[in-house]
Amino acid sequence: MKIHEFQAKQVFRKYQVPVPEGEVATTPAKAREVAAKMDRFPVVVKAQIHAGGRGKGGGVQLAHSLEEVETHAKAIIGMNLVTHQTGPEGKTVKQVLVEAGVDIEKELYLSLIPDRETASIMVIASQAGGMDIEEVAANTPEKIIKVYVNPLAGIQPFHCRNVCFGLNLPAPVMKEFTNLLKQLYQLFVENDCSLVEINPLVITRDKRVLALDAKMDFDDNAMFRHKDLLEFRDQDEEDPLDVEASKYNLNYINLDGTVGNMVNGAGLAMAVMDTIKLAGAEPANFLDVGGGATAEMVENGFKIILSDSKVKAILINIFGGILRCDVLAKGVVEAARNTKIHVPLVVRMEGTNVEEGRRILAESGLELFTAADMKSAGEIVAKIAAA
């Protein structure tokens, strides 16, 4: 679960990670009010969307007067911000963060992520902060420092020293930076983060360390123990069909193609998408109904696929293990009746109670194509979608 910059900075404050003074505003008048309260310039007006690259897209502006704050806020709130992370359709900005400008001496990069290979928390730092860090990593990997923290022991002083010396930090800054890093680590493990990123982390002219930006992502699987974080969720930032699917406990991702598909199991779902593509069509979605799918989940999956107007045909491929084929077949029949299905449907199923499942489909009176195996399933549905 991703959250906004201003929310991440609230979490930072809670952990004594220093951030510039500022507040979020949903109207230009409120933005002006926030700036007036701070009473110093310049002030930065930053668009609040989940995607990065906001500065390049015109979503971050510097203001030197209250009038300018209001003008910039007016321009940014409601704008459709397109960045390399939003996709070409962009994102509508609903709010801005109004923040005190900072006298910057040096820009650093700092992030924490779980490293799957070493089962450690990886601290990534670089002196080349502020700019495109992916580029730095690709072209000058020696400028990236990586330190691995064993979660059983937690962060130790030597980890911090390795980062400090690696960043070539001036001595007066080291203590403050070390405190920040330790706090960040606590924040990371106590909130089950999957990413904490500060870019840039700045050293000011008066030798303070300050998180100018904040990006935070949480492990969805751990949200059961962080109910407090759930209020940060902004469903407007998510695909509406994805949100709908998550209500029904379905694993759905909307894609650009025309062949809707419903599969049990994530790996098999991906393989089915690939099969559709190899047969010459494009998948309209990824939909994993899971191993324990019920007839009701199948029906809801159907509704979501059908609400995507791009869909010209649907392929259902179920390998019945825990999910029995007769249960699936009943769900399909029920869903087809209730949703008044208007596109051709290809069904391929195999596994537990398959004969019973096939009988239910055959006797349902539904107009559907049954495929004997996976390859013919892909070919049939691609042919229909192309017609």
Next chain:
Amino acid sequence: MSVFVNAETRLLVQGITGKEGQFHTRQCVDYGTRVVAGVTPGKGGTDMDGIPVFNGVQEAARETGANCSMIFVPPPFAADAIMESLSAGIELIVAITEGIPVLDMMKVKQMLKMSDSRLIGPNCPGIITPGAAKVGIMPAAIHKPGGPIGVVSRSGTLTYEVVFQLTGKDIGQTTCIGIGGDPVNGTNFIDCLAAFENDPETKGIVMVGEIGGRAEEDAAAFIKEKVTKPVVGFVAGLTAPPGRRMGHAGAIISGGSGTAAAKIAALKDAGVHVCENLGYIGEICADVFS
């Protein structure tokens, strides 16, 4: 012969009294697996279908000689359950549970490094040696005993599809292992490849991967250097968009790494017979393993 589980395996089920635990324990018993104990804290002294239930793993293992544990404990308590088995010295731990927080699994993994136990999973269908023992949730009927093929996979139903096609071509399996779809897991491809390479009855290997991480690339390097038996490979997720998690927590293309194309290239380079269209994997196996 087989790898990791056989007719001698003495199975203990953690979470045996839950709905899933009960159902799948019965399926395993029906298949012939020797289920010797169950563990549900607070229900010690009772039984499930005559299988004694204990409050803790250590006691269960001591009383019944269990050497393998299958875990159906819900995600918030699953890491604890794995750690309990680790601490009790259970040789093989098979964690079926899906949705364990990454941070919990990182701690488990660090403990695992300090122990002699083997963990399979989490978020996996388990392991089956057809005709001998089933420790997991896979549909038993699709398997064909007697070998000669070993199967290892990151995905559940995808494995069933592969096994189904193998059996359809009259190709049996020695052992089928689902290593799970989570970013941090126990047994990896390399462990399984090494075991199959050393198992005299296994004559060929099918390896099923998916996007995310670099497990397939590491496996490819291992195959190139150490595996002499023929390997057929499949990688799911050619059409998966970057930055989106495809169901499995571990299946995500991030920062340009973890793509199916890169994994397929690495496998091909290692001499693996890569099947690009899952619909044909049975035919390709029949061809390669004949």
